[in-house]
Amino acid sequence: MNVTIEPIAERIGQQITNLDNVSILEIDKERIISLFKSDGVLLFRGFDTDTDIFREFSNLFSTDFIDYAGGAFARRVINGDKTLLSVNDFKTAIKLHGEMYYQQQIPLMLWFYCATPASEDGETTVCDGREFYQEISSSTKELFSKKRLKFTADFSKEDWQKKFKTDNLDKLAEMCAQNNTHLQINLDESILLEYVSPAIIPSRCGQYQVFINSLLPAKQISPDILKFDDNSEIPDEVIRELNEIAERITTNISWEKGDILMIDNTRILHGRRAFSDEKRNIYIRLCSPAFAF
Numbered sequence: 001m002n003v004t005i006e007p008i009a010e011r012i013g014q015q016i017t018n019l020d021n022v023s024i025l026e027i028d029k030e031r032i033i034s035l036f037k038s039d040g041v042l043l044f045r046g047f048d049t050d051t052d053i054f055r056e057f058s059n060l061f062s063t064d065f066i067d068y069a070g071g072a073f074a075r076r077v078i079n080g081d082k083t084l085l086s087v088n089d090f091k092t093a094i095k096l097h098g099e100m101y102y103q104q105q106i107p108l109m110l111w112f113y114c115a116t117p118a119s120e121d122g123e124t125t126v127c128d129g130r131e132f133y134q135e136i137s138s139s140t141k142e143l144f145s146k147k148r149l150k151f152t153a154d155f156s157k158e159d160w161q162k163k164f165k166t167d168n169l170d171k172l173a174e175m176c177a178q179n180n181t182h183l184q185i186n187l188d189e190s191i192l193l194e195y196v197s198p199a200i201i202p203s204r205c206g207q208y209q210v211f212i213n214s215l216l217p218a219k220q221i222s223p224d225i226l227k228f229d230d231n232s233e234i235p236d237e238v239i240r241e242l243n244e245i246a247e248r249i250t251t252n253i254s255w256e257k258g259d260i261l262m263i264d265n266t267r268i269l270h271g272r273r274a275f276s277d278e279k280r281n282i283y284i285r286l287c288s289p290a291f292a293f
C-alpha cells in the first residue's frame, strides 16, 4: 500500500499520507484500528476526499453516532445528516478538552474533516491526556484525587429546548438521569443542571491515569459554571499550572483541505487556535468505535 505512516509530531499520533492516489476507502482497516489503539489520534492526509467519502470512511470504523443533544455549542447540521455537524460558530481559541466531558455520556470517538482550511491560523490542537497527567505537580494531582469538578449551568426554557433538541420535560428529565446530571425545574420552566465528574480518569486499559475533562475551556469561556464538588473554587494557580502544561505539550495540526482526523476521546484532548478567515469549515462526527476498544 503506497502510504507513509509517521508520527504527527515528536510526541503524538500517527499521520497516514497518501503517496500514489490510493483510495482512502481501501487502506488496510486492521492496520488503522491497531494504530488508533496504540496512538489515539490519526491524521489522514493527501487522499481524494469529500463530505460523502468522509462519511463513508468514518462509517467503516464507527457506530452509535450522536446528534450532540445536550452539547455546549451551536453546531450546524451538514447536508441534512444529523450525525455530520459543523464545529462551533465562533472564531476564538478553545482550550484543550475532552469532548462533552460536562456530562456522563461522552462520544468515545471523534472525527474531524477539513472541508476548507483557514487561510492562516485556526489549527486544531491535540495533546495526549496520559502525558498531561504526568506533567501535573503532585500537589495538583492530590487535589484532583480528593475533589471532583462540578459543572453548574442554568438555561431558560427556550435555551434548554434548543440545546437538548426537545420541548418535552419528561424527555429532558430522562436525558439528565441517563447522564447522572441533577435537574432542577423552576416554575417558569427554566432549569438548573449540576454534573460532577473527576478531572483525571483511568485509561481504558487500566494501566495509566489520564487528565481529560472540560476544565480549561469552562474556565476560559464561562468561569462561573465550574467549581469543586465541595463548592470551593479551583485555585487560580492550579488553572495557571494546567494552562502552562497545555501550551507546552500541545501539538498544532495545520489543516490541509480534505484532511481527516480520528481521535480517541477517552485519551486525547483537543482544542483549536483562534482564526479570522470566514471560510474555515471543519466538520465533526461524534460516535463510538465499531471495534473492540
Ligand SMILES: [Fe+2]
Pocket (backbone or CB within 6 Å): 097, 098, 099, 270
Ligand atoms: Fe471539542
